[in-house]
Amino acid sequence: MSDTTASLHRKIVGAGDLQSVVRTMKAVAASSIGQYENSVRALADYYHTVELGLGVCLRESGSTPLIAERKRQTDAGAIGVVVFGSDQGLVGQFNDVVADYTIKTL
Structure with a gap:
């Protein structure tokens, strides 16, 4: 018990x-x-x-015209671009890849 x-x-x-x-x-x-x-x-x-x-x-x-239309113009002037990156961890070289792609595209 x-x-x-x-x-x-x-x-x-x-x-x-x-x-x-x-x-x-x-x-x-x-x-x-x-x-x-x-x-x-x-x-x-x-x-x-x-x-x-x-x-x-x-x-x-x-x-402003679209970027595709601006590429045909030789004296188009400045292009304004807004590029978003990330400050989150574990995304590797995301910001570098986005920046490189943006530069190559423009």
């Missing part, structure tokens, strides 16, 4: 420990949700800023 009582006691203590772990995980998840919501708001602000900047650039340049 004492083995059974000791076994039950260990199970009760283990369940209490498990409840503590679950409570901690819920708190961490709630904290993470707040961080993700802040990130989404910041990303929306960034998108709005980029959109305004591109709008100004395109409005200032006026209507």
Whole structure:
């Protein structure tokens, strides 16, 4: 009978420990949700800023022919280009490849 009582006691203590772990995980998840919501708001602000900047650039340049049409012109002048890269890790030489391709294409 004492083995059974000791076994039950260990199970009760283990369940209490498990409840503590679950409570901690819920708190961490709630904290993470707040961080993700802040990130989404910041990303929306960034998108709005980029959109305004591109709008100004395109409005200032006026209507320009497509690049394919400009290649036929010899004195076309300057070409404005917006090239997007990445600062994320694990993308290798992505920015270098994009820059090289852009230079070769133009």
